[in-house]
Amino acid sequence: MDRTLLLNASFEPLKVISWQRAITLLTQGKVEVIESYEREIRGVTITFRLPSVLRLLKLVKIRRASPEVRFSRANIYQRDQYTCQYCGARYAAEELTFDHVIPLVQGGDTSWENIVTACLACNNRKGGRTPRQADLRLVRAPMKPKWMPVVTVTIGIKSAPLSWRDYLYWNIELDKDG
DSSP states (O other), X not given: OOEEEEEOTTSOEEEEEEHHXXXXXHHTTOEEEEEEEEEEEEOSSXXXXXXXXXXXXXXXXXXXXXXXXXXXXXXXXXXXXXXXXXXXXXXXXXXXXXXXXXXXXXTOOSSTTTEEEEEHHHHHHHTTSOTTTTTOOOSSOOXXXXXXXXXXXXXXXXXXXXXXXXXXXXXXXXOTTO
């Protein structure tokens, strides 16, 4: 086992770190060992039991995600599901571009409501015109997304070490029986 669960000072799980990072934090005096594996790490003059669960000695403020979806090329592609909003075909990211529905030269702006994903052929066909002027129809009207793109790392409970289980579900309401 070469993974260590890192907890905040409040015992809230923060992340999974490598055993090397765990030993570094321990030797820097930034953490305390809550649980250990049976395995030992040996140096020339020192021996450590491999930490399974560490707790930071100082509370780390967790930066919560902004409620706003960041306006970016990747999020535009995600919103439009990597689909050209004129012909409806799906493409790889490198085969797509984004298009101003109302061109900038005609008073359009760069916003969620005026940018769509387009394939190169449709974007060239449209040129500096509106979809109506180019005889094109939008698959879906562009809007600001209500979702928040999230990347999470999930550890299946079956693959998590037994020593972690008391700390992974720290915010779940307990049954009346236990």
